[in-house]
Amino acid sequence: METYGEVHRVLVTYMRAVRTVPADVLARKAAILARHFELDASDPRKLTHELVSTVNVQIGRLGFRIDAVHDQRTNALHYVFVNARSDEYIQSCTAYSAPELDVIKQLVDSVVCAHRYAYSVLYAMAKQRATAVLKQKTSDAVYLLRRLVDDGWIEVTSLDRVVLSALCLAELRTYLDDKYGFMTAADPLGKLLWCIVCEEMVTVGRKCGGDECYAAFHNKCFGVYLHRHVECPNAGCSISLQDSVVVGPE
Numbered sequence: 001m002e003t004y005g006e007v008h009r010v011l012v013t014y015m016r017a018v019r020t021v022p023a024d025v026l027a028r029k030a031a032i033l034a035r036h037f038e039l040d041a042s043d044p045r046k047l048t049h050e051l052v053s054t055v056n057v058q059i060g061r062l063g064f065r066i067d068a069v070h071d072q073r074t075n076a077l078h079y080v081f082v083n084a085r086s087d088e089y090i091q092s093c094t095a096y097s098a099p100e101l102d103v104i105k106q107l108v109d110s111v112v113c114a115h116r117y118a119y120s121v122l123y124a125m126a127k128q129r130a131t132a133v134l135k136q137k138t139s140d141a142v143y144l145l146r147r148l149v150d151d152g153w154i155e156v157t158s159l160d161r162v163v164l165s166a167l168c169l170a171e172l173r174t175y176l177d178d179k180y181g182f183m184t185a186a187d188p189l190g191k192l193l194w195c196i197v198c199e200e201m202v203t204v205g206r207k208c209g210g211d212e213c214y215a216a217f218h219n220k221c222f223g224v225y226l227h228r229h230v231e232c233p234n235a236g237c238s239i240s241l242q243d244s245v246v247v248g249p250e
Helices: 008-020 022-037 044-061 096-113 123-134 138-150 164-173 174-179 219-226
Strands: 020-022 064-070 077-083 154-156 161-165 205-207 245-247
Touching: 008 020, 008 022, 008 044, 008 077, 020 022, 022 044, 022 077, 044 064, 064 164, 077 164, 096 123, 096 161, 096 174, 123 138, 123 161, 123 164, 138 154, 164 174, 205 219
Parallel strands: none
Antiparallel strands: 020 077, 064 077, 154 161, 205 245
């Protein structure tokens, strides 16, 4: 393990500022830092992984970490700076007022509990809910939703649906698991889905059509699995994956 030094401090400062960054962008930043500090920059991806690993050992003691996550729609790799402490699920939202935090909590609840694994809500509904909770003008609700987008907590799709961002899912992972639970054979009422192939959370992808079946996939993972199988990987399910249903906003 390399020694934590100035190059790592600069990386932490950058990640705390941007919160989320595409892996290729961070690799270019890491290469620039390496050359400045006279380190080997011949393999930017390897360098990034090594820097992040060393940083995580240091900041993990403070309850933070840098995660590598895939965008579920594009499969592009991103790095996100998250608060790993589970005693309060939005520790870093000090810029938000108590009513605004209530909006965030209700928005998360609406997205996770959306009908038929849509994991999204109409922007108009999110705006209406925010207006009611804030007890202010609609323009104030719109401003809050815009802040949540700018701060990386939510995204608004081309069809005007609000979804939780990769940063949000990474930071709230413990909270989401504790409150909603993952759908399993033992807990068919869990609200969250887990990819059978890559073992990461699924909010965009496919799911077995069985109401009580937990088998789910990201779209890319689903394609890989279907190359060799059409039957559901859940031994207790007899439904063909050709009858799978969409996960996420259509």
